[in-house]
Amino acid sequence: MTATRAGEAPLGSSARSAHPLDALLRPRSIAVIGASASPDKAGHAMMQALDGFDGELFPINPRGGTVLGRTALTGLGELPGPVDLAVLVVPPQVVPGAIEQAAAAGVRAAVVCAGGFAESGPEGHDLQEQAVEAARRGGVRLLGPNTSGFMNPVDGVFANFMPAAAGLRPGTVGIVAQSGGVNLAIAFLLDRAGIGLRLGVGLGNAADVGFAQMLDFYAEDDATTAVGLHVEGIADGGAVVEALRRVTARKPVVAFKVGRSDVGDFAKSHTGSLTGSYALTRAALAQAGAVVVDSLDEMVAALQALRSVRLPAAPRSATGVAVLTGQAGPGLVVADALGVRGVRVPELAPATLDLLGELLPPLTYQRNPVDTGRPSETFPAVLRTIAAEPGIAAIGVYALDEPGVLDPVTAVGGAAGRVLYATGGPASAVERHQARLDEIGVPLYSSPGDLAVGLAALVSDAAARAVPDAPAVTATRTIGRVLDEDEAKALFEAHGLRTMRRRAVADRDAAHDGLDELGGPDAPVVVKVLDAAVLHKSDVGGVHVGVRSHAELDAALDAIDAIDGRTAGRRYLVEEQAPRGTELIVGGVRDAVFGPVVLLGLGGVGVELAGGPGSEPVLRLAPLSAERAAEMVDALPAAVLDGFRGAPPVDRAALATTLLAVSDVLTQHHDVTEIDLNPVRVTARGPVVLDAVVVVRTPEEENHEQHA
Amino acid sequence: MTATRAGEAPLGSSARSAHPLDALLRPRSIAVIGASASPDKAGHAMMQALDGFDGELFPINPRGGTVLGRTALTGLGELPGPVDLAVLVVPPQVVPGAIEQAAAAGVRAAVVCAGGFAESGPEGHDLQEQAVEAARRGGVRLLGPNTSGFMNPVDGVFANFMPAAAGLRPGTVGIVAQSGGVNLAIAFLLDRAGIGLRLGVGLGNAADVGFAQMLDFYAEDDATTAVGLHVEGIADGGAVVEALRRVTARKPVVAFKVGRSDVGDFAKSHTGSLTGSYALTRAALAQAGAVVVDSLDEMVAALQALRSVRLPAAPRSATGVAVLTGQAGPGLVVADALGVRGVRVPELAPATLDLLGELLPPLTYQRNPVDTGRPSETFPAVLRTIAAEPGIAAIGVYALDEPGVLDPVTAVGGAAGRVLYATGGPASAVERHQARLDEIGVPLYSSPGDLAVGLAALVSDAAARAVPDAPAVTATRTIGRVLDEDEAKALFEAHGLRTMRRRAVADRDAAHDGLDELGGPDAPVVVKVLDAAVLHKSDVGGVHVGVRSHAELDAALDAIDAIDGRTAGRRYLVEEQAPRGTELIVGGVRDAVFGPVVLLGLGGVGVELAGGPGSEPVLRLAPLSAERAAEMVDALPAAVLDGFRGAPPVDRAALATTLLAVSDVLTQHHDVTEIDLNPVRVTARGPVVLDAVVVVRTPEEENHEQHA
Missing domain, CATH: 3.40.50.720 (NAD(P)-binding Rossmann-like Domain)
Structure with missing residues (x-):
C-alpha cells in the first residue's frame, strides 16, 4: 500500500x-x-x-x-x-x-x-x-x-485520531479542508464513491500551514491529479488566490465555500475564521481557476471527473457537451441538469446526424441528447461518431446496467479521456464496472445528477483557464477629496466613458440657461441636486426627470431646495435626458480580504429576471484584463445582452470598456474605497453613465487602515 | 422475499x-x-x-x-x-x-x-x-x-426487461416515474442508499394508468410508507392535484419535476408530454402536499427520511431543527445547507443551554448547532436534552464513525422518530450501523448534505399539511367585456381593495378640474392615458408622475396625446400620487393544465434581492383559502416583509386580502384569463393598487376553448 x-x-x-x-x-x-x-x-x-x-x-x-x-x-x-x-x-x-x-x-x-x-x-x-x-x-x-490531522494513504501515514481512516484507499485526489472533521468527511465520501485519496489535510486554525502552503504542495506533487478545497473563511485573500492560480495552471481544483446562509457565530467559534463574503469568496476562487461547487457531494462528483479527465482551456461557449443515453428518461434528467448549470448541449451537425441515422432506429431522438433506444451493438460506433464531431468537447453517457447487452468498457473505450459514464444497477456490478473503467481513465457515476455535475465541472475547469488575468497594479495616485457627481463623471470621461451633456450650476438663473442650452419642449432634461453629501438623491426627491419647460424647471428646483430647506451654496446639475435602454449597475469596492473588486449587476430588469441564471451580480477581482472584462459582460443573461423587451442590444465592447475604467480608477488610486456607476444605461449609441459616485477615504482613515 | x-x-x-x-x-x-x-x-x-x-x-x-x-x-x-x-x-x-x-x-x-x-x-x-x-x-x-414496466420486490413481481432489477431489496418506498428508465434509475439509487422498494412503476405514455391512478394505489397500500414521484409533464393537472392531496394526507410524497432548463424537444419525443411550466408545476405539486426536490439524488435523500419519520403538521416557522454534531466542521456544513433551504435552526432555550453546559466541555458551541467536541459518553444525554426542548421538532446528528467512542444506536435511540443521523466512515461500518438504526426507525446518511436534504424534507412535508386549501369554485359570472383601468380598479374596490382617489376624464378641462380637486403644489398627481387598448402605458409615455401645476399637467396631456397622434375620444386618468413604499406585483392567470393561479412577486426591490431566497414569484392554485393567502405573503423575503430600505413594513393581513380578491375575481368569472395588479404599493396605510388590468376572452374564444 x-x-x-x-x-x-x-x-x-x-x-x-x-x-x-x-x-x-x-x-x-x-x-x-x-x-x-x-x-x-x-x-x-x-x-x-x-x-x-x-x-x-x-x-x-x-x-x-x-x-x-x-x-x-x-x-x-x-x-x-x-x-x-x-x-x-x-x-x-x-x-x-x-x-x-x-x-x-x-x-x-x-x-x-x-x-x-x-x-x-x-x-x-x-x-x-x-x-x-x-x-x-x-x-x-x-x-x-x-x-484532527491528516491522512496520506499513498505514503502510508495516518496522523489522525480517527483510526478507521487508515483503511482509506490510496489514489490521486488531494484535500485541503479548513476543518479536520470535514477533511475526514470528504475522504469517506470519496471512498464511498470509489475514489482514492492521495492526501487529506485538515488545517484547523492554520496558524502556520494554511491554504496557500497546501495548494503549493499539491501544485508540485506529481502524485496529485486533482484537489478538493473546503473553505470556511479566508484571511489572506491575495496569497490564496496566487497559490490557486499556480496549482490550477497544472491541475484542477474543486472548491466548496461554507456560509451561503448566516452561520457566522458558529463558524467563528469553530476555526476562528469569519466566513466573509460568500459571493465574493466564490467569485475569487473561480477567477483563480477553481471549479466552485455548492456541496461536498458535488465536490466529490466533480473530483470524480477531474481526477482523470481535463479538457483543453476554452470558454464555456466553445465547449459543447453531448449526452448519449440508453434510456431517454435519465438522459433527459442529465440534459436538464446540464442546462441549469449553463452547459451547452448543442444540436449535432447534419453530417453527424446522417451517420447516426444509419446506426440507430428511426424513432429515437438523435440531435443531442442522443437516445439509442435499447442499447445495441452499434453503441460504441454511435459514441465514436459523436466524439468525432469537432464541436463536442466531452460526452456524458447514461446507460442502465444490462449485462449481455452493453459492456461499458467496450461501449466507451473509443472516447476515453473525454467521456464520463453513469449507470444504474446492482452495487456489485457497478463496482466491477468502475474498476475496469478506472483503468482506461473513464469515471463512472451512479446517478444522472452526479454525471451532470461531473460534466459541468469539466466545462467550468476548461473555462476558468480560458481567460487570462491582468498582473497586479500598485496604486500610486490619490483622488484626495470627495467628488461630486459632476467631478466623478469628468473622471470617468477621462477614462473614455460616455455621459450625457450637462451643466453644473450654482444658481437658478444658470439652471434656466442650462435648460435653454440642453433642453426644450422636445428634449427633456434631468435636474438633480449637486452635492456630494447627498448619497441617495432619488430617495430624497433630488432627481427630477422629464423637465421641458421653465415652469417645470422651477418646480423641480423648488423641490430640490426643499430637501433640507437651505438654498445658500445650493448647486444643481442640469443634464440631457438619456434615450431609453436597459439599466445596469457597474461598481467597484476595495475588499478587506481580496482587495479591489469590480461588480456588474442588473438594474431595473433584474426584477423580471430575478432568480434566473445571471440575475446575481457578477464580481471579479481587479485589475481586470480586457479578456476578463469581456467575460464579465458575457456573464449577463442573454435576455439582457440581446436587448431586453425591445431595448437596444448591449454593445459588449463598450460595456467592457466601462468595466475596465472602474478597474483602472479603483486600482490606480489607493484612497478610492467604492465606485458606483448606477445606472449605466445601455442605449442604441452605447452605454451611458447616468450617475457616478466615487467614495474616498480621508488620509487619516488611510493611515489607520495601513497600520491596522 | x-x-x-x-x-x-x-x-x-x-x-x-x-x-x-x-x-x-x-x-x-x-x-x-x-x-x-x-x-x-x-x-x-x-x-x-x-x-x-x-x-x-x-x-x-x-x-x-x-x-x-x-x-x-x-x-x-x-x-x-x-x-x-x-x-x-x-x-x-x-x-x-x-x-x-x-x-x-x-x-x-x-x-x-x-x-x-x-x-x-x-x-x-x-x-x-x-x-x-x-x-x-x-x-x-x-x-x-x-x-420498461414495473418492479414489485415485496410481492416478488419483476415485470421489467431489466433482469438485474430482480435483486432489488424489498422495502416501503413506492415510485411513480413518468419514464421507465427513470423508474429503474431511482430504484437503483434507493438500493445504493440501502433503501428498500415497495413498488416501482414507469408510466411511459400513460395511456391508461397515469399519475393519479398510481397515487391512489399508494394512498390505499399499507405496505407503502412514502412515495417518490418523477414528472416530465402533467396533462390532467386537476386529477393529479386531487390524487396528490389524498395520498399526502396519509403518507409523504417526494416529487422531482424535469424541465428547469429548456429540454422541450427531447422531452416531447420521449413520452409525448410537454414539460409545461416548470415553476407552476412545482408550485402545484407542493401545494397538493408533495415535497418538491431538485434532483433524483435529493429525492432519494428525502425518501430516506420520510419513509420512517414524519413530523406533525406545522408551518415552517414553527418547526425548529437542532443540529447535534461530533465534529464542528461537518455540523457547520449541515447548518449552512439547512439555512439555504429555509429551515429554522433556532437558538436553544436558556434552560436547555444550562443543562447542556453541565454535559459538555466549555469550549464547544452549544446554542445550536450543538458541538460535542470529540463525542463522549454524555452524547445520548445531550441528545435527550435537546429533544426535550418544545421548540425542537427534529434533530439532525452528524458524527464520524468512531468505534469504541460512540455507538450510533445508543447515541440516538432516545429520540427515534424525530432524529436523522449522518456519519462518515468505512463502508462496512456504515452498512452495519444502517441496518441497526433502520430497526429503530432512524435513517442513516453518508453525507452532511444529504442529512440537510432529509431534514428539510421533514420540515417541508410538515409545512405542506399545515395549510388547508379552499374547496373548488364553479365560475358562474362573466365580466363580459374589456375593462379600462378605471373600471378594473372599481371591480377590485368592490372586493375591498384600496386605490388612490382618481378622476376618469374625457377632456382636458376635466383633467384640470381633477388636478384642482386631487392635487396641488404639495400634492402631486399622476396623469395617465385611460385606454384599455394601451397595455404598457409607461413604455409609450402614457404615465406622468409628480404633476403639481397646470403647466405640468398640460405638458403631461401633450405627451399622452402624442402617443398615437389622436385626441378624439382620448380619455385620461388623474389620480392622487401614492405615498412611498415597496412595490409588489399581484396577478392571476388561468393555466391550461392547472386552472386558475394566483401570483405574488416583487416589484422594483427584486433587483437588489435577485437570486436570493424568495426573489422568485410565489405561485399558488386558486381558489385561495385565507390560510393559503397568508402563507403566500409569508413566502416573501423577510427583508421585504419588514420594510425594505426604510419602506413601511408589509401589512400582511391586508396583502392577503389583495391576493384573495384576485383569487375571487379569477375563480368566479369564467371569462377572465389574466389579472395584473402591478404595482401594488405597500404604504404605511396598507397596500394600494396603483394599476389594474383584467384580460377577458371573448365569447367566441370561450366557446372555442370549451370545445378544444
Whole structure:
C-alpha cells in the first residue's frame, strides 16, 4: 500500500526532502507526544491510526509504559535522533512548551490536535501566538492547532485520531479542508464513491500551514491529479488566490465555500475564521481557476471527473457537451441538469446526424441528447461518431446496467479521456464496472445528477483557464477629496466613458440657461441636486426627470431646495435626458480580504429576471484584463445582452470598456474605497453613465487602515 | 422475499382483488406475449426478470419452443384459464390486436413495453388510441405503452426487461416515474442508499394508468410508507392535484419535476408530454402536499427520511431543527445547507443551554448547532436534552464513525422518530450501523448534505399539511367585456381593495378640474392615458408622475396625446400620487393544465434581492383559502416583509386580502384569463393598487376553448 520514494535518506540523515512540507506530510519518523494506552483517549486513537506506519514511530508519555506494543519514551530527550514529525495530542496549555522541546530534539514539523486556541477567545489567541513563535524559533512547520490531522494513504501515514481512516484507499485526489472533521468527511465520501485519496489535510486554525502552503504542495506533487478545497473563511485573500492560480495552471481544483446562509457565530467559534463574503469568496476562487461547487457531494462528483479527465482551456461557449443515453428518461434528467448549470448541449451537425441515422432506429431522438433506444451493438460506433464531431468537447453517457447487452468498457473505450459514464444497477456490478473503467481513465457515476455535475465541472475547469488575468497594479495616485457627481463623471470621461451633456450650476438663473442650452419642449432634461453629501438623491426627491419647460424647471428646483430647506451654496446639475435602454449597475469596492473588486449587476430588469441564471451580480477581482472584462459582460443573461423587451442590444465592447475604467480608477488610486456607476444605461449609441459616485477615504482613515 | 397475501384466491377464481390495480401490480398469474429464447431480445430479458415469480408464468411465442426451461404457448388461446396480467414485448403494430386477444382470454391487465406510439407522431398516436380502445372494451387496465414496466420486490413481481432489477431489496418506498428508465434509475439509487422498494412503476405514455391512478394505489397500500414521484409533464393537472392531496394526507410524497432548463424537444419525443411550466408545476405539486426536490439524488435523500419519520403538521416557522454534531466542521456544513433551504435552526432555550453546559466541555458551541467536541459518553444525554426542548421538532446528528467512542444506536435511540443521523466512515461500518438504526426507525446518511436534504424534507412535508386549501369554485359570472383601468380598479374596490382617489376624464378641462380637486403644489398627481387598448402605458409615455401645476399637467396631456397622434375620444386618468413604499406585483392567470393561479412577486426591490431566497414569484392554485393567502405573503423575503430600505413594513393581513380578491375575481368569472395588479404599493396605510388590468376572452374564444 505504501509507495516508496526513490533515493530516500535514512532516519536522522541531514539530507533535505524535496518539498519544505515533506517532513510534515511524508515523514520518515514520527513521535506521538501524548500517546496513551487508554483506548478512550485521543492519544490512543492516534497511535492506532499510525500503527501501520512503516517508518520509525515513537510513543511519548511522561509515565512511560507500553502503547500498542511499543515502549513509550518518557520525554523527547530519549529520542535516538532527530525525527521528522511530532504529533501533539496534549492539552493546549502545554503545547508551546512541547513545541520548544521538540525543536530542541530536532523535530522539523508538528501536528497540533488540541483545540482551545484562537477559536476560543483572547487567552487561546495568546496561547496560539506562543505556539507559533516557538515553532518559528525552532524551525518547526506546524499543522493546526485544532485539527484532527491528516491522512496520506499513498505514503502510508495516518496522523489522525480517527483510526478507521487508515483503511482509506490510496489514489490521486488531494484535500485541503479548513476543518479536520470535514477533511475526514470528504475522504469517506470519496471512498464511498470509489475514489482514492492521495492526501487529506485538515488545517484547523492554520496558524502556520494554511491554504496557500497546501495548494503549493499539491501544485508540485506529481502524485496529485486533482484537489478538493473546503473553505470556511479566508484571511489572506491575495496569497490564496496566487497559490490557486499556480496549482490550477497544472491541475484542477474543486472548491466548496461554507456560509451561503448566516452561520457566522458558529463558524467563528469553530476555526476562528469569519466566513466573509460568500459571493465574493466564490467569485475569487473561480477567477483563480477553481471549479466552485455548492456541496461536498458535488465536490466529490466533480473530483470524480477531474481526477482523470481535463479538457483543453476554452470558454464555456466553445465547449459543447453531448449526452448519449440508453434510456431517454435519465438522459433527459442529465440534459436538464446540464442546462441549469449553463452547459451547452448543442444540436449535432447534419453530417453527424446522417451517420447516426444509419446506426440507430428511426424513432429515437438523435440531435443531442442522443437516445439509442435499447442499447445495441452499434453503441460504441454511435459514441465514436459523436466524439468525432469537432464541436463536442466531452460526452456524458447514461446507460442502465444490462449485462449481455452493453459492456461499458467496450461501449466507451473509443472516447476515453473525454467521456464520463453513469449507470444504474446492482452495487456489485457497478463496482466491477468502475474498476475496469478506472483503468482506461473513464469515471463512472451512479446517478444522472452526479454525471451532470461531473460534466459541468469539466466545462467550468476548461473555462476558468480560458481567460487570462491582468498582473497586479500598485496604486500610486490619490483622488484626495470627495467628488461630486459632476467631478466623478469628468473622471470617468477621462477614462473614455460616455455621459450625457450637462451643466453644473450654482444658481437658478444658470439652471434656466442650462435648460435653454440642453433642453426644450422636445428634449427633456434631468435636474438633480449637486452635492456630494447627498448619497441617495432619488430617495430624497433630488432627481427630477422629464423637465421641458421653465415652469417645470422651477418646480423641480423648488423641490430640490426643499430637501433640507437651505438654498445658500445650493448647486444643481442640469443634464440631457438619456434615450431609453436597459439599466445596469457597474461598481467597484476595495475588499478587506481580496482587495479591489469590480461588480456588474442588473438594474431595473433584474426584477423580471430575478432568480434566473445571471440575475446575481457578477464580481471579479481587479485589475481586470480586457479578456476578463469581456467575460464579465458575457456573464449577463442573454435576455439582457440581446436587448431586453425591445431595448437596444448591449454593445459588449463598450460595456467592457466601462468595466475596465472602474478597474483602472479603483486600482490606480489607493484612497478610492467604492465606485458606483448606477445606472449605466445601455442605449442604441452605447452605454451611458447616468450617475457616478466615487467614495474616498480621508488620509487619516488611510493611515489607520495601513497600520491596522 | 415474497410476502404472501392472506386469503388469496387461486388462479382463475372470480374473487376480486382488493384494489382495481392489483391484477396489474400484484398479479397471481402472468402471460408474457413475445417471450423469447434469444438472450439479446427484450422478450428474453423480461422472462429472466420474471423467473423468480411464484405465481403461474406463461411464456407465449407463436413459434413455441422453450424459454428458460418453460414450454412456450403458441397463443393466448392455449392458456389454461384467465390470467391477471399480460406483459407485451411485441412490436407496436401488433399491440392493439394482442390486447383484444388477451381480453378475450380473460386477461385483466397489460404492460405494453414497445415504443412507437403517441411519442412518435400522428401514426403512433392513432395506434395508441386503438390500443386504449381495445383495452377499454375488454376491461383491461394498461400500463404503458413505451415503458420498461414495473418492479414489485415485496410481492416478488419483476415485470421489467431489466433482469438485474430482480435483486432489488424489498422495502416501503413506492415510485411513480413518468419514464421507465427513470423508474429503474431511482430504484437503483434507493438500493445504493440501502433503501428498500415497495413498488416501482414507469408510466411511459400513460395511456391508461397515469399519475393519479398510481397515487391512489399508494394512498390505499399499507405496505407503502412514502412515495417518490418523477414528472416530465402533467396533462390532467386537476386529477393529479386531487390524487396528490389524498395520498399526502396519509403518507409523504417526494416529487422531482424535469424541465428547469429548456429540454422541450427531447422531452416531447420521449413520452409525448410537454414539460409545461416548470415553476407552476412545482408550485402545484407542493401545494397538493408533495415535497418538491431538485434532483433524483435529493429525492432519494428525502425518501430516506420520510419513509420512517414524519413530523406533525406545522408551518415552517414553527418547526425548529437542532443540529447535534461530533465534529464542528461537518455540523457547520449541515447548518449552512439547512439555512439555504429555509429551515429554522433556532437558538436553544436558556434552560436547555444550562443543562447542556453541565454535559459538555466549555469550549464547544452549544446554542445550536450543538458541538460535542470529540463525542463522549454524555452524547445520548445531550441528545435527550435537546429533544426535550418544545421548540425542537427534529434533530439532525452528524458524527464520524468512531468505534469504541460512540455507538450510533445508543447515541440516538432516545429520540427515534424525530432524529436523522449522518456519519462518515468505512463502508462496512456504515452498512452495519444502517441496518441497526433502520430497526429503530432512524435513517442513516453518508453525507452532511444529504442529512440537510432529509431534514428539510421533514420540515417541508410538515409545512405542506399545515395549510388547508379552499374547496373548488364553479365560475358562474362573466365580466363580459374589456375593462379600462378605471373600471378594473372599481371591480377590485368592490372586493375591498384600496386605490388612490382618481378622476376618469374625457377632456382636458376635466383633467384640470381633477388636478384642482386631487392635487396641488404639495400634492402631486399622476396623469395617465385611460385606454384599455394601451397595455404598457409607461413604455409609450402614457404615465406622468409628480404633476403639481397646470403647466405640468398640460405638458403631461401633450405627451399622452402624442402617443398615437389622436385626441378624439382620448380619455385620461388623474389620480392622487401614492405615498412611498415597496412595490409588489399581484396577478392571476388561468393555466391550461392547472386552472386558475394566483401570483405574488416583487416589484422594483427584486433587483437588489435577485437570486436570493424568495426573489422568485410565489405561485399558488386558486381558489385561495385565507390560510393559503397568508402563507403566500409569508413566502416573501423577510427583508421585504419588514420594510425594505426604510419602506413601511408589509401589512400582511391586508396583502392577503389583495391576493384573495384576485383569487375571487379569477375563480368566479369564467371569462377572465389574466389579472395584473402591478404595482401594488405597500404604504404605511396598507397596500394600494396603483394599476389594474383584467384580460377577458371573448365569447367566441370561450366557446372555442370549451370545445378544444
